[in-house]
Amino acid sequence: MAEMELVTHLMTPSAFVLALSVAFIAGVVKGMVGFAMPMILISGLSSVISPELALAGLILPTVITNGMQAMRQGPRAAWESLLKFRGYLGTLLIVLIISAQFVRTIPAELMLLIIGVPIVIFAATQLAGMPLRIASPPSRFAEIGIGAFAGFIGGLSGVWGPPTVAYLTALDTPKRDHIRVQGVIYGLGAIVLLFAHIGSGVVRAETLPFSIAIVPPAIVGMWLGLKVNDRIDQNAFRKATLFVLMIAGLNLIRRGLMG
Template identity: 30%
Template structure:
């Protein structure tokens, strides 16, 4: 954000720490950078500017995650209807964002995350039959696109759908990367079309790629040390934690 260049070292240090931590979570469980980065930076620079700030870190970390996993040829034929619908609806969410009261989108996203994570951690199993993958994927993609445009977070309900497909850990990580990469590109185009993306803002976003990638690298090293079962619990725990973080944040922004 342009504020990073004019507000002194304090905001710069905060931004580096936020994106380092957000990158670490993303490296560990495969998501969380936009949600954490947006939620924390909103306190300092507002939601619309924070959405611009996350663009370059999200784009490059998701390119790394989505293109380098070795499962691209197997995933694209199964996921393209879901991915396409998610991208097409993102602009609708950004349009709604410009008309919603601050905090409403965060509150909705947090409630959805908690409602999903709690029963799954308690042992519930969510699966998508193979003959329903396309139909369910299109529906989930449409909802995911709207929520991504509203909140800058691409997690709900897309990650739930990908988990329900029964993908292996490495396939799930790469599938999330594809969703997040395409959604980031669509979000950048959408923000630009609504006049929310400026040159100095984009430059500040580019500078924060360094701490974000450093955090991702550290998180990935730790992820390699855990089993697949532990990894799935980590994913669910991260979703629950993000939900518990977003609900009070949304309430605070809604009523402050």
């Protein structure tokens, strides 16, 4: 009850109901395609609350659902994925920690643009049938460069999915491995992001109850999305997800330009 009272001080009841709905939808989409929870949360939540509070809110649901995703085939498979992508992940985490410390010094409009532009570029290139191609194993330059970009975006916005998905797709990573590796990378990144934003002040006593409150609908949505993933052709749902991401990204750009 005390947590709910803290949440109602941060937003209106209607905004809170919308936040719960957005968390559920984000969970469903993540369960189906393995990514997009932070993007959907930051886009949907920032329509009714401040981008900083939206960022604080998405962190715990992201940590928990990625743990579920990473461990779906067991700890050993997750560990093997971690070792295989350790260079990319290590770079991402280091840059994420550094860039997270600047989140409160950057204007909200600029942060929305930083999030929105990569989302639109990623969705547009995928929908146009122009995926990147990188030789496997990747060069050290590609691994570090893409990891640094993903970490920079992730620290500022809590969103590092598009470059990671593009990277794994460019390597022709098999579907099952693709989903698990995303969970490992996003999960560890989300844990680091949590501690980084405790340091930045984004996650604090006033904002943490909101993040806790939207965990249950995110988990329920994730469970439902995984069921759909197991039974329905994923390619069609991925295309639908990309259309949703395109709309979300364009909305973020609109808000960043118009204020």
